[in-house]
Amino acid sequence: MASPRPDEAHPEVRDRAGRARYRRILRFASRHLAVTWWFELVLPRFGLRWVAERTRARRMQRFARGFHGLALDLGGLMIKVGQYLSSRLDVLPPEITKELEGLQDEVTPVPFPEIRALAEAELGMSLDRVFASVSPEPIAAASLGQAHRAVLGPVDSADTGLRDVVLKVQRPGIDRIVDVDLAALRKVGGWLSHVRLVYDRVDAPALVEEFARTSLEEIDYLHEAAASARFAADFADDDRVGVPDVVWERSTRRVLVLEDVSAIKITDAEGLRAAGIDPAEVAPVFAAVMFDQLFGNGFFHADPHPGNIFVTPVEPGGSAGSADGVEPQRPWRLTFIDFGMMGEVPAGTRNGLRQLLIAAASRDGSGMVNAMRDLGVLLPTADTVGLERAVTATFARFGGMGFAELREVDPREYREFAGQFGDLIRSLPFQLPEDFLLVLRAVTLTSGVASALDPVFNLWDSVEPYAARLVRDERGNAVQDVARRAADAVGVAARLPGRLDHLVGRLEDGTLEVGSPRIERQLGRIERTARRVLAAVLFGGLLIAGAVLRADGDVLGTVLMVASAVPLLYALLAGRLPG
Known part of the structure; x- marks a missing residue:
């Protein structure tokens, strides 16, 4: 299979760097599609299906390792693609998902002068006018952006009531990279939509669009800020939960300034005990808060891993139990951060x-x-x-x-x-x-x-x-459902004589056919x-x-x-x- 050329109609792949990245992704995809086509479609036609079955696991592992390396080398959206694929247990074999589940969203930090330049361009002023200080060392560096601790200047501090904040800035040029990566992924999804081995089992273009939607939301920091505000409103009267305030006046689509709420990592058992907090008491409260989101509000934090949740000690008299006030007061609360990945139960x-x-x-x-x-x-x-x-x-x-x-x-x-x-x-x-x-x-x-x-x-x-x-x-x-099912049963009974007459007619004229579904081969x-x-x-x-x-x-x-x-x-x- 020849390596495809980029679609020059896409503005995101017109520059040289974009074309090189686009071609590299498509070369990787086309090479592995060709291998799959040969083993899974061609060899079985010549009675060599056993060769495909014997090598399948090894080929899947080779593909996953290759993509792992490609993602780490290219960075950008490719790391997110690997993390997304590792979660698709419904459509991908374990040889792929297990290899990719360890792909971490951590990359080499961008030099601070580049971060400063992008932030100042977004804010329209020098960082020295906004912040009393900004740490040049990032507290987190990811494929789409990185975060630095900062101290607000006197004016903003007085206006917001905040002092210590986190300055979150997109990686320079990430918009362009995301556009190129999505263009390549859409092309690959289009190829897969014509492969019967794939389209019989999964709607590849739909998966790509699903991933594109969540990715574009994640690089829009105003979307994250809005999600944070909505989450805070849901738990406004619940003292079990804390959410960092957003400094809206200093936040844009590429720059986000948040209250610094760093505290004890939720799984730091030693740190919790040192603060006089029993980890076993934190577990049911955390579960209750998460199930409140899933079954109550319907809007939930979809990435509640330990790095995104702190246990924050509070002053005596400044804490409470659940929102209804039934539970006794507790000297701590759960503080959630990073609202880039949120879910909703429609x-x-x-x-x-x-x-x-x-x-x-x-x-x-x-x-x-x-x-x-x-x-x-x-x-x-x-x-x-x-x-x-x-x-x-x-x-x-x-x-x-x-x-x-x-x-x-x-x-x-x-x-x-x-x-x-x-x-x-x-x-x-x-x-x-x-x-x-x-x-x-x-x-x-x-x-x-x-x-x-x-x-x-x-x-x-x-x-x-x-x-x-x-x-x-x-x-x-539920009662309405039972009534509907009863009505459906009556309808089936009413149509049954006519369907039986049609069946007898087909038996008499010899046109009745009985199909054996493919699932029969799997029942054993x-x-x-x-x-x-x-x-x-x-x-x-x-x-x-x-x-x-x-x-x-x-x-x-x-x-x-x-x-x-x-x-x-x-x-x-x-x-x-x-x-």
């Missing part, structure tokens, strides 16, 4: 989760598939018959087990389970929508941070009150373990259903808690269990 997703809940409670495989379709998970080529069988098999395998029994399952079964699920989820034509991926990311990081604080932390106990609230809010809609290996097609998509719905029914003493509670535990265990353990 009404459509909430409705889809509710349908999942109802279908799970009734063990309705067809209802599960319909809910997935409403969530935007299924692609047009999805084999819904196979999916319904997989969902039904999940209930059949785990329906009689309690959560305590799950914890006693041999870890080897989980390893095999994870492998089977990975094969299935990548072989069927569906993908997780961006908002649900962010929910999964937030829940996974929440569980990891809370477990680091308290090894016996119980996620189920933390989510139960939110599950009960969601179900109370949605009970009226899937039947050895439960088919975890629900995974991250089903986690939210099943967890909510199980928690509520368990609290009410309903016998279905155990079944649903088990069904929620299985996809969560995959999400948490699959990448770390030894093969």
Whole structure:
């Protein structure tokens, strides 16, 4: 396959440096596409499918290592691409995601004179007029920007009531680099949209546009500032949570000035104890705050890793418990920073989760598939018959087990389970929508941070009150759903005589054909373990259903808690269990 030439119609690739970067990305992509085409399409035509299967894992690892090196060398958006790909467990094999999950968003810092020049151009004045001092040493250097500690000048300090701040500045020229990278990615996405091996399983152009949207938001610091303000408003009356103030008068799309809220890193157990704070007391509060965002406000911090959350000690008498004032006062609060990656649970997703809940409670495989379709998970080529069988098999395998029994399952079964699920989820034509991926990311990081604080932390106990609230809010809609399903059943019954007459007619004239879906070839290996097609998509719905029914003493509670535990265990353990 010849190396493609850049599209000269794109203004972002007209300069020499842009063309060189554009070509390098496309050369890398075309080379690996050619290798994949040869092994996965050509060799099987000559009866050499075994060669492709035998070398597949090694080829995937070689691609991931090559992209890892390319990303570190080019920087810019390519590092973000690697981090994004590492999260796409729904469409990429573990050989790729595991190699890229360690790709860190840290690069060589930009020399301070360049940062100063860009900041002064944006602000329209010398930094000396804005700040009493600016540290030339960055406290963080990333692929899109870097941050420096600073002290506001007397005038701004008096106006804002702030003194110590953080000056966040984009890397010079990053706008141009992002434009070139997105142009190259769109080109690659267009190629993939014509490859049946790909388009049967994933909408590549849609994935590129999804990534482009979040990337363009991340390099717009005014968007981050607005997200910070919205998050602060959501928790304005909640003394458990702190958010840095924004110095709006000194912030632009490329420069952001924030209150310096540095404190004890949330996973710094020694630092917490030295401040008289028990880490085990922090865990449930952190989980409660995160679930308030997910199940209450619907607007949530999608990147709550330890570096983005501080535990801030407060003066006696200046702290409180939860917003309702029921809990006792505590001498600390959780302070969130970096609002560049935020998520929102839209009404459509909430409705889809509710349908999942109802279908799970009734063990309705067809209802599960319909809910997935409403969530935007299924692609047009999805084999819904196979999916319904997989969902039904999940209930059949785990329906009689309690959560305590799950914890006693041999870890080897989980390893095999994870492998089977990975094969299935990548072989069927569906993908997780961006908002649900962010929910999964937030829940996974929440569980990891809370477990680091308290090894016996119980996620189920933390989510139960939110599950009960969601179900109370949605009970009226649930009744409407039951009525709708009853009406659908009546409609099917009314149409049945005509459909039977049509079927008999086709049998008589010999035109009836029976197709065998491709999923049949997969059932042999899937039947050895439960088919975890629900995974991250089903986690939210099943967890909510199980928690509520368990609290009410309903016998279905155990079944649903088990069904929620299985996809969560995959999400948490699959990448770390030894093969």
